[in-house]
Amino acid sequence: MEIDYSLYLVTGRNLIPDGITYEDSLEQALKGGVTVVQVREKTADTGEFLEVARATKKLCEKYKVPLIINDRIDIALAVEADGVHLGQTDMPIKVARKLLPANAIIGISCNTGEEVEKAVSAGADYVGIGPVCATSTKQVTSPLLGPRNLGDILVALENTNVKSVAIGGIKSTNATRILFGSIMTSGKSLDGLAVVSDIVASPEPLIAAKRLKDAVSYFKASRTKFSSLDSYTTESLKGSVGEALRYVREVSPLVHQITNVVVTTQSANATIALGASPIMATSPEEMEDLARIPGGLLINFGTLTSLEGMIVAGQHANQNKKPVVFDPVGVGATSFRKRTAAELLNAWQATVIKGNAGEIGALSNSSEVQSKGVDSTGSGFTDPASTVRSLALRERCVVGMTGAVDWVSDGKHVVRLGNGHPLLGEITGSGCMVGTSVATFCGALSVAAGAELKEVPSNPLVDGDMFVAAIAGISAVTIASEIAALRPDVQGPGTFLPAFIDELSKLTPEVLSEKVNIEIVS
Numbered sequence: 431m432e433i434d435y436s437l438y439l440v441t442g443r444n445l446i447p448d449g450i451t452y453e454d455s456l457e458q459a460l461k462g463g464v465t466v467v468q469v470r471e472k473t474a475d476t477g478e479f480l481e482v483a484r485a486t487k488k489l490c491e492k493y494k495v496p497l498i499i500n501d502r503i504d505i506a507l508a509v510e511a512d513g514v515h516l517g518q519t520d521m522p523i524k525v526a527r528k529l530l531p532a533n534a535i536i537g538i539s540c541n542t543g544e545e546v547e548k549a550v551s552a553g554a555d556y557v558g559i560g561p562v563c564a565t566s567t568k569q570v571t572s573p574l575l576g577p578r579n580l581g582d583i584l585v586a587l588e589n590t591n592v593k594s595v596a597i598g599g600i601k602s603t604n605a606t607r608i609l610f611g612s613i614m615t616s617g618k619s620l621d622g623l624a625v626v627s628d629i630v631a632s633p634e635p636l637i638a639a640k641r642l643k644d645a646v647s648y649f650k651a652s653r654t655k656f657s658s659l660d661s662y663t664t665e666s667l668k669g670s671v672g673e674a675l676r677y678v679r680e681v682s683p684l685v686h687q688i689t690n691v692v693v694t695t696q697s698a699n700a701t702i703a704l705g706a707s708p709i710m711a712t713s714p715e716e717m718e719d720l721a722r723i724p725g726g727l728l729i730n731f732g733t734l735t736s737l738e739g740m741i742v743a744g745q746h747a748n749q750n751k752k753p754v755v756f757d758p759v760g761v762g763a764t765s766f767r768k769r770t771a772a773e774l775l776n777a778w779q780a781t782v783i784k785g786n787a788g789e790i791g792a793l794s795n796s797s798e799v800q801s802k803g804v805d806s807t808g809s810g811f812t813d814p815a816s817t818v819r820s821l822a823l824r825e826r827c828v829v830g831m832t833g834a835v836d837w838v839s840d841g842k843h844v845v846r847l848g849n850g851h852p853l854l855g856e857i858t859g860s861g862c863m864v865g866t867s868v869a870t871f872c873g874a875l876s877v878a879a880g881a882e883l884k885e886v887p888s889n890p891l892v893d894g895d896m897f898v899a900a901i902a903g904i905s906a907v908t909i910a911s912e913i914a915a916l917r918p919d920v921q922g923p924g925t926f927l928p929a930f931i932d933e934l935s936k937l938t939p940e941v942l943s944e945k946v947n948i949e950i951v952s
């Protein structure tokens with residue numbers, strides 16, 4: 431039996447809000463798009479469990495959705511359910527298989543790659559991997575996995591037909607991050623999400639289920655794009671960066687920036703100079719509305735004043751398929767920043783991570799290049815191309831590492847960019863303006879792709895070529911700096927900043943294409 435595991439509802443009668451019956455709640459969830467139902471009754475006696483299973487079966491039949499019973503093979507047999515879900519300490523799969531009809535579905539809970547390997551050899555049809563995030567529905571003793579470990583566990587399913595769902599603390603707000611953040615480099619990914627409270631505790635289970643189903647459907651539709659990344663040539667990239675600037679000017683995207691207090695004004699000015707509109711909003715309360723406006727989002731945590739705003743903004747941006755550019759300023763400087771960066775990268779899916787060598791080193795857990803405050807120390811990575819490629823693969827996003835030479839990777843390709851001027855290093859916030867510029871180009875290309883002005887979908891979560899956007903965003907700043915530095919009125923850093931903003935505003939697509947010093951490394 432072929433099952434669609436996209437949205438796997440595990441029941442939780444105790445969580446249903448007062449005034450809604452179990453049947454109403456379940457039917458609403460089914461109408462909202464639930465594709466599998468598991469009856470989970472932890473305190474009911476056998477008679478009550480049987481009654482609930484029968485009522486569930488009726489509704490599952492009405493909506494043509496398979497019914498799974500948690501733990502109890504006798505109940506599954508009694509109601510002729512489609513299968514059972516077993517825990518690690520429940521009846522072994524091989525014994526259950528003998529007791530159940532030949533085509534019964536058997537799923538098992540797993541928390542490690544080894545448990546998944548054992549489930550595969552025992553003949554499981556699917557695995558429920560969790561807990562992914564904190565949950566109050568069940569007292570969990572196994573470690574919380576987070577999206578990256580989830581992806582590593584999926585390796586055990588490579589070259590098998592065993593399906594997988596993630597479980598534990600999954601909500602519509604983190605569904606996108608969990609789905610996209612756990613895609614393996616081979617393309618192996620989750621088949622669905624298993625959810626209790628986000629649906630059953632909601633006063634509107636239909637809407638709650640629909641939100642989750644939309645996230646899974648979008649993921650499944652765009653997953654194919656991940657494995658069909660474009661191949662680039664130097665000439666095609668040179669043309670694309672110029673074209674990207676043309677799109678910035680044409681669509682003038684709104685660039686929402688949560689950035690640090692040192693650079694807010696000059697980052698807003700750089701956005702305007704590029705031809706886009708900045709909004710520097712930080713309150714969590716306005717993030718949902720702002721995320722509905724197409725464009726780009728920059729999260730720069732240089733002064734870390736609005737962590738909640740950063741979390742909520744990124745999650746809403748993910749839900750609206752808006753690109754999220756993360757600038758982890760000074761992440762290597764304190765353990766608090768390191769923890770916060772991990773928290774943010776678990777809360778949402780970044781589209782581009784942009785940092786200097788010290789920041790990329792800290793995120794990569796490398797000690798080769800370190801940070802002093804917000805600056806890098808050390809002579810640089812011995813193999814910068816591998817550093818950016820590995821981080822891009824681990825975080826499933828584009829990574830841009832800035833310095834005298836800039837490196838950009840989408841996890842497959844790596845380019846080396848050779849533009850820039852030393853005066854950029856003599857003003858504060860030049861790296862932050864690069865983040866702003868990257869967010870501006872990402873916003874423009876995603877808006878253009880959404881409006882079908884441009885057809886280059888190469889990122890699984892955001893339409894538009896975010897690799898090109900990152901290259902163009904970095905190059906616009908470095909090339910404007912080269913032009914500004916040559917002006918006779920520029921005497922030093924004080925006169926350089928206004929000249930740089932002028933040159934950013936005067937930069938043309940032709941000059942950007944012509945001057946970009948790009949080498950495709952792989």
Ligand SMILES: Cc1ncc(COP(=O)(O)OP(=O)(O)O)c(N)n1
Binds near residue numbers: 516518624
């Ligand atoms: C889809 C799915 N995955 C995991 C579980 C947890 O099952 P188990 O380990 O048996 O724990 P209990 O549900 O019995 O508390 C599940 N039910 N469904």
Ligand SMILES: Cc1nc(C(=O)O)sc1CCOP(=O)(O)O
Binds near residue numbers: 558561568624
């Ligand atoms: C039933 C269950 N099993 C888990 C596991 O990790 O095996 S977590 C969990 C509870 C999931 O509930 P919610 O969606 O409300 O967080």
